Amino acid sequence: MTPVAARASGFDVARVRADFPILDERVHGKPLVYLDSANTSQKPRSVIDAMDDYYRHSNANIHRATHLLSERATALYEGTRAKATAFINAPDSHSIVFTKGTTDGINLVAQSYGRSTLKAGDEVLISWLEHHSNIVPWQLVCEQTGAALRVVPINEAGEIDLDAFRSMLSRRTKIVAIGHVSNALGTINPVREMTAQARAAGAVVLVDGAQAIPHLPVDVQALDCDFYAFSSHKMFGPTGVGVLYGRRSLLEAMPPYQGGGDMIASVTFEKTSYNAVPYKFEAGTPNIGGVVGFGAAIDYLMAIDREAALIHEDDVLDYAAAGVRNIPGARIVGEAARKTAVLSFVLDGVHPHDAGTILDREGVAVRTGQHCAQPVMDRYGITATIRASLAIYNTREDIDALLRALDRVRLVFQ
Amino acid sequence: MSDLSDLYQEVILDHNRRPRNFRALERATHHAEGYNPLCGDRLDLFLEIDGDVIADVGFQGSGCAISKASASLMTDSVKGRPIAAARALFERFHRMVTTPPDQEVEDLGKLSVLAGVREFPVRVKCASLAWHTLKAALDRTETTTTE
Numbered sequence: 001m002t003p004v005a006a007r008a009s010g011f012d013v014a015r016v017r018a019d020f021p022i023l024d025e026r027v028h029g030k031p032l033v034y035l036d037s038a039n040t041s042q043k044p045r046s047v048i049d050a051m052d053d054y055y056r057h058s059n060a061n062i063h064r065a066t067h068l069l070s071e072r073a074t075a076l077y078e079g080t081r082a083k084a085t086a087f088i089n090a091p092d093s094h095s096i097v098f099t100k101g102t103t104d105g106i107n108l109v110a111q112s113y114g115r116s117t118l119k120a121g122d123e124v125l126i127s128w129l130e131h132h133s134n135i136v137p138w139q140l141v142c143e144q145t146g147a148a149l150r151v152v153p154i155n156e157a158g159e160i161d162l163d164a165f166r167s168m169l170s171r172r173t174k175i176v177a178i179g180h181v182s183n184a185l186g187t188i189n190p191v192r193e194m195t196a197q198a199r200a201a202g203a204v205v206l207v208d209g210a211q212a213i214p215h216l217p218v219d220v221q222a223l224d225c226d227f228y229a230f231s232s233h234k235m236f237g238p239t240g241v242g243v244l245y246g247r248r249s250l251l252e253a254m255p256p257y258q259g260g261g262d263m264i265a266s267v268t269f270e271k272t273s274y275n276a277v278p279y280k281f282e283a284g285t286p287n288i289g290g291v292v293g294f295g296a297a298i299d300y301l302m303a304i305d306r307e308a309a310l311i312h313e314d315d316v317l318d319y320a321a322a323g324v325r326n327i328p329g330a331r332i333v334g335e336a337a338r339k340t341a342v343l344s345f346v347l348d349g350v351h352p353h354d355a356g357t358i359l360d361r362e363g364v365a366v367r368t369g370q371h372c373a374q375p376v377m378d379r380y381g382i383t384a385t386i387r388a389s390l391a392i393y394n395t396r397e398d399i400d401a402l403l404r405a406l407d408r409v410r411l412v413f414q
Numbered sequence: 415m416s417d418l419s420d421l422y423q424e425v426i427l428d429h430n431r432r433p434r435n436f437r438a439l440e441r442a443t444h445h446a447e448g449y450n451p452l453c454g455d456r457l458d459l460f461l462e463i464d465g466d467v468i469a470d471v472g473f474q475g476s477g478c479a480i481s482k483a484s485a486s487l488m489t490d491s492v493k494g495r496p497i498a499a500a501r502a503l504f505e506r507f508h509r510m511v512t513t514p515p516d517q518e519v520e521d522l523g524k525l526s527v528l529a530g531v532r533e534f535p536v537r538v539k540c541a542s543l544a545w546h547t548l549k550a551a552l553d554r555t556e557t558t559t560t561e
Contacts, residue, residue, distance in 0.1 A: 351478035353453040354422075357534060361418050370454045383454035383476055412422050413479075 011308035017393045019044040019300075030363030033401040038183055038211060038342055038389030039367050040233045043297070047237055050296035051289050058292075061285055063262055077288055080295030081278075084243050087298045088228065089219040095251060097244040097278040098286055102210040103133040105229030105244035106177070108281060109206050110137035112254045113227075114175060120146030122174045125203070127152040127160045128379055129182040129189070132372040134208045138177060147174070154379060158185040158334035165194060169201040176203045180212035184373035184387070185334025186317075186342025188216070195225045204250065210234055214391060215313060215340045217306055220245050232290065236391075237297030241290035244281070251277040258283040309392045313341055316390055320399040327406060333385050344371075344385040347409065352384040355409045359386075362405035420530035421537070422479065429483035434490050437472045444554055448475075448547030450539055455481045459547045466496050473547075478540050484528055485544035491525060497552060504545050511541050 017023050020042045025032045034042060054076060060069035062077045078093075085093040099105040118124070124138045128151055142149045150173075152165045160178070169176075176198040180191050195205045209218060209230040220228045227250075232241040246254075256263055256274055260283030265273040274280045320343050324330050329348030347355060356368035367387045370377045377383055388402055442460035449456055455477030462470040471489045475482075488507075492500040503522075510519045515532040522529075531541045 351453075351482075353455075353478035353537075353540065354480070357421065357537060358418060369452060374454075377454065383456070412418065413427070 010305050011312045013312060013393065013395055016304070016309075017395075019046070020393050021045055021048070023393060027363050027365070028361050030361075031401075033362075033364040033398045033405075035388040035390065035394065035398060035402060036365045036367050037214070037391035037394075038234070038387065040239065041214060041236050041391050042393065043238065043293075044236055044300050046300055047293045047296040051238065051293040054289050054292040059289070062288055063279075073288055076292045076295065077286070080291045080298070083295050083298040083302075087218075087302060088243075088245055089221050090245050091221060092248065094277050095246055095248045097246060097251070097281045098291055099229070099242040099244050099281075100240055100287070101231040101233070101242035102208060102229045103137075105227070105242055106134055106206065106208060107137045108244055108257045109227050109229070109246070110141040112257045112281075113204065113250065114138070114141040114147075115144055116255050118142070118145035118147040118174055121172060122147040123150050123170070123172045124148070124175045124177065125150050125152060125165075125168055125173050125198070126177050127165075127179070127189070128154040128375055129158070129160060129185065129187060130177070130179055130373070130375070131183050131208065131210070132374070133210075134177055134179055135375070138175070151375075154187075154376075157336050158182065158187045158376075159336045160187075160189055160194075162190070162194070166197060169198060169203065171202060173198065173201055173203040175206065177206040177208065179208040179210075180218075181209075181215070181340055181342075182334070182373075182376070183211045183342070184371040184376045184385070185336065185344055186211075186339040186389075187334060187336040188212070188338040188340055191225065192223050195223055199224065199226075211342070212340075214301075215310060226250055232294035232297060235297055236300055237294040238287075238290045240287045241294045246277075248277065251281070256280050256283070260284040262286075304392070310340075313390050313392060313394070316394050316396055316399060317341060317343060319396050320388060320390075320402065323399055323403045324406075327403070327410075330406075333380055333382070341390040343388045343390075345388075346382060346385055347406075350409055350413045352386045354413070355386050355406070358409045358412055359402070359405045362401070362408060364402050364405045366402070417530070417533045421534055423527045423530065425487075425524065425527045426479060426483040429486040430479035433473075433482055433486040435472045435486065435493065436474065438474055439470055439472045441470075442472075444551040446547050446551035446554065448543045448550070450477070450481070450543050452536075452539065453478060455540065455543055457481065457485055457543055457547050459485075459544070459551050461548075461551050463497065466498070468492050468495055468497060468500055473544065477543070480528075480531060480537055480540040481543045484541045485547075487525055487528070488544045488548060491523075492548065500548065501552065504549055507545050508542060511538050 058072035060073045062074040153161045198205045204226045206227040207225045213230040214235040226247045228245040233239040263283040333344045352368035439460035443463045444461040457475040460472045528541045531537045
């Protein structure tokens with residue numbers, strides 16, 4: 001993007017970069033070029049400071065004690081819940097369950113909602129694009145209940161086959177679980193349309209939002225999905241924290257996932273009654289410091305012009321795709337019409353793992369491998385790709401560094 | 415960039431381009447499959463054992479340059495040798511690639527080209543995959559061809 005265009009879009013990437021201390025880091029003596037944000041994003045100073053401040057001034061357990069620090073900790077923890085509610089436009093904060101992350105949220109739905117409602121003859125529908133964490137929890141619950149797991153195919157471009165999706169929906173379909181954005185290819189799935197069709201067929205819909213949440217505005221009421229799971233660490237917050245949004249009537253009807261403290265109303269050896277949602281699903285002392293950092297990450301994202309940020313990211317992605325297409329022997333894997341922030345590709349005669357090592361020595365951090373999406377790799381008859389993934393802090397200069405480093409890869413392997 | 419050229423030495427690149435013994439053995443008596451889920455490397459190893467000797471060895475599969483070259487070099491170095499010698503070589507190779515880079519290692523002839531992986535901790539698994547697969551194949555008493 002030219003400086004003029006950057007100004008016109010109202011997005012100042014230099015200012016954003018200055019918010020992320022790690023971007024000044026040098027690796028192997030080279031400036032860090034971080035192109036692995038789909039794996040985990042970097043953290044702005046405000047998030048790091050919020051967690052530091054919490055441990056210095058407010059650390060205590062929540063919902064339990066009468067002392068001041070516990071009040072502070074509880075206020076911070078519940079404050080993040082309120083922020084998350086606004087961030088995804090949930091109808092109320094009771095529908096926001098804190099989890100360890102997206103994987104935890106999906107497992108919660110599979111084991112609580114799925115296990116208590118599925119039976120033999122029922123079907124769970126996922127797509128070929130899913131991350132392992134939106135496959136394996138459903139395989140487990142299908143084994144436990146006798147339900148069948150069905151997989152909607154994708155086309156060569158890496159888009160879900162919507163005709164197949166419609167034809168696979170039936171009265172037997174009880175749960176539809178789809179990713180909002182593919183972590184391996186970057187495809188943006190038409191989740192709003194798919195959710196409407198699935199719900200019309202009588203299914204409950206879970207959207208895996210791990211890869212969408214740092215890039216796309218998410219409005220769970222507009223999507224009208226029943227569950228939406230995402231992770232803090234993909235959106236500039238700390239690891240080990242996430243949110244499961246659930247339709248409140250469903251959450252209230254669902255059995256607890258784990259038992260322990262904080263999730264109960266009263267306990268005797270004869271009978272235990274459970275706390276109200278969302279606390280029913282938050283057994284044990286949670287990652288309070290992480291939730292505090294997560295709150296700061298939500299603040300950070302809500303304070304930037306996200307539309308302008310997305311335009312910026314799209315520009316960098318297009319620039320990267322054009323650059324990689326120009327490399328002799330390079331092939332982009334996944335050419336969906338609607339994509340965000342991910343460029344997966346392979347190089348003739350060079351295994352992605354070797355490329356990854358050489359790129360690393362040039363300071364360029366990418367992910368190489370199957371990206372926890374082995375079925376996607378199998379679909380294309382490959383075992384791995386090189387994946388460059390973007391966040392709001394990446395620039396065309398980062399892509400230039402990637403392309404220079406890929407030249408080195410070619411030199412080593414020519 | 416001397417460390418990169420330590421890793422990708424000409425011998426390694428050559429074995430990657432033209433892996434030796436890259437074939438399935440029709441008369442294999444032992445077989446094992448090696449898999450590195452981190453990078454998706456897969457290796458099928460075939461042995462023809464005659465008495466106490468590895469009479470023939472072959473491999474197939476897909477993987478990075480390091481794992482492919484290591485498999486190729488491994489097959490070259492155990493072919494025609496007693497099983498006991500191959501097992502001892504496994505131990506020596508394993509010691510070589512897991513010794514910290516600032517310490518001296520034993521000269522293992524051609525196999526020494528892989529000592530460079532010590533500078534790249536995440537790549538040690540790539541170099542050792544073929545050797546672990548060899549050990550798995552030798553540890554089996556029956557012919558395993560059902561995988």
